[in-house]
Amino acid sequence: MTARLLATKLYIPPPRARVVVRPRLTERLNEGLKRRPSLTVISAPAGFGKTTLVSEWITGGERPVAWLSLDDADNDLALFLAYFIAALQTVAPSLGQETLALLHAPGPPPATAVLLTPLLNEIATFQDQLVVVLDDYHAIETKAVDDVLTFVIEHLPPPLHLVVTTREDPRLPLARLRARGQLTELRAADLRFTPAEAGDFLNAAMGLSLPAEHIAALEQRTEGWIAGLQLAALSMQGHQDISGFIHAFTGSHHFVLDYLVEEVLQQQPEPTQSFLLHTSILERMCGPLCEAVLLTPPGSGQATLEAIERANLFIVPLDSERRWFRYHHLFADLLRRRLGQRHGADPVQEAGAADQAVDALHRRASQWYEDQGLELEAFHHATTGQDIERAERLIEGKGIPLHYRVAAAPVLAWLKSLPTRVLNARPALWVTYATTLMFSGQNTAVEEKLQAAEAVLGHRGIAPDEQNRDLIGRIAALRATAAVIQQDAQAILTQSRRALEYLNPDNLTIRTTTTWTLGYAYQLQGDRAAASRAYREVIAISQSAGYSIYTLAATLSLGQVQEADNQLHAAAASYRRALELAGDPPQRMAGEVQLGLARVCYEWNDLAAAAQHAEQCAELARSMVVETFAKYGVILARLKLAQGDVPAAVAALAEAEAFLRRHNFMFRMPDVAAVQVLALLRQGQLAAATQLAETHQLPLGRARVLLAQGDPVAALAVLAPLCQQVEAKDQPDGRLKVLVLQALALQAQGETAPALVAMGEALALAEPGGFIRTFVDEGPAMASLLREVEKRGIAQGYAARILAGFEPVENGAPITQRLSEPLSDREREVLSLLGSELDGPAIARELNVSMNTLRTHTKNIYTKLGVNNRRAAVRQAEELELS
Numbered sequence: 001m002t003a004r005l006l007a008t009k010l011y012i013p014p015p016r017a018r019v020v021v022r023p024r025l026t027e028r029l030n031e032g033l034k035r036r037p038s039l040t041v042i043s044a045p046a047g048f049g050k051t052t053l054v055s056e057w058i059t060g061g062e063r064p065v066a067w068l069s070l071d072d073a074d075n076d077l078a079l080f081l082a083y084f085i086a087a088l089q090t091v092a093p094s095l096g097q098e099t100l101a102l103l104h105a106p107g108p109p110p111a112t113a114v115l116l117t118p119l120l121n122e123i124a125t126f127q128d129q130l131v132v133v134l135d136d137y138h139a140i141e142t143k144a145v146d147d148v149l150t151f152v153i154e155h156l157p158p159p160l161h162l163v164v165t166t167r168e169d170p171r172l173p174l175a176r177l178r179a180r181g182q183l184t185e186l187r188a189a190d191l192r193f194t195p196a197e198a199g200d201f202l203n204a205a206m207g208l209s210l211p212a213e214h215i216a217a218l219e220q221r222t223e224g225w226i227a228g229l230q231l232a233a234l235s236m237q238g239h240q241d242i243s244g245f246i247h248a249f250t251g252s253h254h255f256v257l258d259y260l261v262e263e264v265l266q267q268q269p270e271p272t273q274s275f276l277l278h279t280s281i282l283e284r285m286c287g288p289l290c291e292a293v294l295l296t297p298p299g300s301g302q303a304t305l306e307a308i309e310r311a312n313l314f315i316v317p318l319d320s321e322r323r324w325f326r327y328h329h330l331f332a333d334l335l336r337r338r339l340g341q342r343h344g345a346d347p348v349q350e351a352g353a354a355d356q357a358v359d360a361l362h363r364r365a366s367q368w369y370e371d372q373g374l375e376l377e378a379f380h381h382a383t384t385g386q387d388i389e390r391a392e393r394l395i396e397g398k399g400i401p402l403h404y405r406v407a408a409a410p411v412l413a414w415l416k417s418l419p420t421r422v423l424n425a426r427p428a429l430w431v432t433y434a435t436t437l438m439f440s441g442q443n444t445a446v447e448e449k450l451q452a453a454e455a456v457l458g459h460r461g462i463a464p465d466e467q468n469r470d471l472i473g474r475i476a477a478l479r480a481t482a483a484v485i486q487q488d489a490q491a492i493l494t495q496s497r498r499a500l501e502y503l504n505p506d507n508l509t510i511r512t513t514t515t516w517t518l519g520y521a522y523q524l525q526g527d528r529a530a531a532s533r534a535y536r537e538v539i540a541i542s543q544s545a546g547y548s549i550y551t552l553a554a555t556l557s558l559g560q561v562q563e564a565d566n567q568l569h570a571a572a573a574s575y576r577r578a579l580e581l582a583g584d585p586p587q588r589m590a591g592e593v594q595l596g597l598a599r600v601c602y603e604w605n606d607l608a609a610a611a612q613h614a615e616q617c618a619e620l621a622r623s624m625v626v627e628t629f630a631k632y633g634v635i636l637a638r639l640k641l642a643q644g645d646v647p648a649a650v651a652a653l654a655e656a657e658a659f660l661r662r663h664n665f666m667f668r669m670p671d672v673a674a675v676q677v678l679a680l681l682r683q684g685q686l687a688a689a690t691q692l693a694e695t696h697q698l699p700l701g702r703a704r705v706l707l708a709q710g711d712p713v714a715a716l717a718v719l720a721p722l723c724q725q726v727e728a729k730d731q732p733d734g735r736l737k738v739l740v741l742q743a744l745a746l747q748a749q750g751e752t753a754p755a756l757v758a759m760g761e762a763l764a765l766a767e768p769g770g771f772i773r774t775f776v777d778e779g780p781a782m783a784s785l786l787r788e789v790e791k792r793g794i795a796q797g798y799a800a801r802i803l804a805g806f807e808p809v810e811n812g813a814p815i816t817q818r819l820s821e822p823l824s825d826r827e828r829e830v831l832s833l834l835g836s837e838l839d840g841p842a843i844a845r846e847l848n849v850s851m852n853t854l855r856t857h858t859k860n861i862y863t864k865l866g867v868n869n870r871r872a873a874v875r876q877a878e879e880l881e882l883s
Helices: 023-033 050-059 077-089 097-104 112-124 143-154 174-180 195-205 212-222 226-236 242-248 253-266 270-279 287-294 300-310 329-344 351-371 375-384 388-396 408-417 420-425 427-439 443-460 466-486 489-502 508-525 528-545 549-564 568-582 590-603 607-621 628-642 646-662 666-682 686-695 699-708 712-728 732-748 752-769 780-791 796-804 825-834 840-847 851-865 870-879
Strands: 038-043 065-069 130-135 160-166 183-187 315-317 325-327
Touching: 023 038, 023 050, 023 160, 023 183, 038 050, 038 174, 050 130, 050 160, 065 077, 077 097, 077 112, 077 130, 077 143, 077 408, 097 112, 112 143, 143 160, 174 183, 195 212, 195 226, 212 226, 212 242, 226 242, 226 253, 253 329, 270 287, 270 300, 270 329, 287 300, 287 351, 300 315, 325 329, 351 375, 351 388, 375 388, 375 408, 388 427, 408 427, 420 427, 420 443, 427 443, 427 466, 443 466, 466 489, 466 508, 489 508, 508 528, 508 549, 528 549, 549 568, 549 590, 549 732, 568 590, 590 607, 590 628, 607 628, 628 646, 628 666, 646 666, 666 686, 666 699, 686 699, 699 712, 699 732, 712 732, 732 752, 732 780, 752 780, 752 796, 780 796, 780 870, 825 840, 825 851, 825 870, 840 851, 851 870
Parallel strands: 038 160, 038 183, 065 130, 130 160
Antiparallel strands: 315 325
């Protein structure tokens, strides 16, 4: 969810009825469009007609145009991008959905390239040229926004043409674009009125009848500065002696402004002067807003705005209906200064009272914006009007705090500006400060703010009331969230329980968050039943409190617990529900959801669906630095191994390992190493597989290596304590894996009856979830054991379904004929002699090789066939029709 955006920032200012046509400049702008891709920069001080020129140029063309009027609030990167995409959507409503999904996900925004690449790729598909105007870019002071626009400029898709208006050169790579011939520039020297344009403006637009010599004198004195000419024209409307006025009209821009604004204001009736001064606090205004600020009757605000526009008093309409307006920036700055001077110069008012008068205007503006549901603008005026109580209430929002909704930067900037005494007077602000820091990714600074809040609460030395108890709960909830980042299960449990003890029962937003962190701690500790209960509680709360990101997180986590409990059908249902909650385009967490579905489909032997879900996971995982990308590498490797493509599996695992090491996610390395062991066994690299299994303490991996080495007794010894462990912890997934390997080890030992008992238990565990690949991936030895199971009438229908998984899936060749690595010609010779009555020395003599060489060949054959003795090798060769 995001805060509402102000639509007037996206309106293209309509041209004035009596505008001066400037073909020499519009032609320059049209020439810029012929360069693809390209950027146009219109840079000049205030009052040179930048916005008016672009508005006139746009009106004269037929190309689609997106417009964004920038202000100080757009220094928040997330807000800038939200408005930038909203502007684009005025042309193409579906544009930028993927970028918005990334932007609105919890936590700090991902890297610039990650955010913008999908958006720029979408624009690149446009058939027609798209013009995007960023008006008043000088309002941008944040390097993060400059970096985003720099990325856009350096990767401009051919259909996109950017137009930037600014009072100063932007911090963008203009030199590079200039060298490439991709830059069009208009500066103050270009924008100055020529004598002919000055004449058109003064006589036609402003309604004067000046002779040529007066026009020339004014043009010379103002140096073609349009704002100066407009102020002069307004001033002359009240003068009889035009020649004397023009003669006295001289000096710098600053002097001219002070002088002319004074002249213009003095000519207006007192009600108009008061209206101009007191509404100058507004960035944008409409009639009802002005009435709320000035406490005037309904209808008066719109009437006054229309009268001011008719008088050409530096007001700019923002929509075609002329409901919304703004003052020319330069005029607004001067009016605000005059407003301060007027109240400060009042001998009756003290300085503090004067400030309070202006603050009252802001507070009334804040109330109006809040009533309209425009919380960001309401917050801005509340903070400017020093209304801390209102600002704090607006931050908390109705259900979801303001800083959760693409507004962290302005909230954080305001909190940083507050003196310590103000924060100490309202300890809840310390907690909000900590929350905003965490939400902005500044986790190391969080604890200091929480301790400051606790110091204030402790200093009061009184029993906490209901409000303070809730605050204590919020502090604990934040610490629980911080512990999640550290994977500290005990700290999560302690802080989550404390939070739930103290939080107000009605504080459903934080209680939902804390219940999820509690479930996460249980999951880390292996208490799946408790984790499942917590996640279900989050989902239940959300049904009454409304959807939040934690509803999605709980649904995903519930699916993971169900998957671990072998409940694959339930897990798949949870994952599909999580995909619905993730939206379209999906939120970032959807990568984990797709991964869960990929694992389930893989286990069901639906390799095509598994690959599809894995690829969708990869598309999301590549866009962020999270361990999901490494987990994608694991499922991709398993898919490649299932398809017999060992080199591709090895490459996927190498990439996953490199990612983990690069980003210090080594706690995920055992997952990667477990599949690396499988790949090494397929390659016959038993020593390397042994070392890897021991390094990462992988008992299942060690058991597999021992089976490959022909030592089932040692394999069973490794599996025995693991079996006790998974049974004690009630871990169905672990128990299934252990039983499968125990059955194979017992079979290899020649203990058929115990092997069949273990297989029966494994099949009973696996059948409700429909497991297939857990058995098929064990290769020919498992196929042989399953046939024996069928003969004994154990789980006949299910065993048959698993055996069907060994049937053709690729190029018409059965999986049972696909070895981890093909037998060499010499190994085929050895295999054929193993089926004879010759003993080892006789076979060596027959092949004219040493016994050591024969042992090497035999060992390789056993590894590739997945057996550990001569009799099993011969039987496997017959089944695979190799002999």
